[in-house]
Amino acid sequence: MSITAKSTHVSMPTGDDVTELLDVAAAADLLGTPTRFVRRLIAERRIRFYKLGRYVRIDRTDVEAFIAASRVEAALVRPRSRRA
Numbered sequence: 759m760s761i762t763a764k765s766t767h768v769s770m771p772t773g774d775d776v777t778e779l780l781d782v783a784a785a786a787d788l789l790g791t792p793t794r795f796v797r798r799l800i801a802e803r804r805i806r807f808y809k810l811g812r813y814v815r816i817d818r819t820d821v822e823a824f825i826a827a828s829r830v831e832a833a834l835v836r837p838r839s840r841r842a
Contacts, residue, residue, distance in 0.1 A: 777819075780816050782797060785816045785821050788818070789821065800816075805824050807820075
């Protein structure tokens with residue numbers, strides 16, 4: 759017997775815009791990480807999420823905001839002066 763996980767995408771209308779809620783597996787796919795990493799982000803409250811009964815959902819815009827906030831800019835490297 760094999761158990762397979764299905765990604766769930768739920769769109770919820772909120773006024774003029776549409777919110778796309780992702781399950782943990784879909785958020786992990788978007789981040790390119792294992793699901794355990796996303797579950798740790800949730801447990802540590804490092805990413806916003808929705809608790810719908812026993813289900814956990816994450817808004818796509820919150821995942822994208824997490825990615826943007828985690829960006830590290832490149833450092834300006836100055837050439838070393840040569841000593842004779």
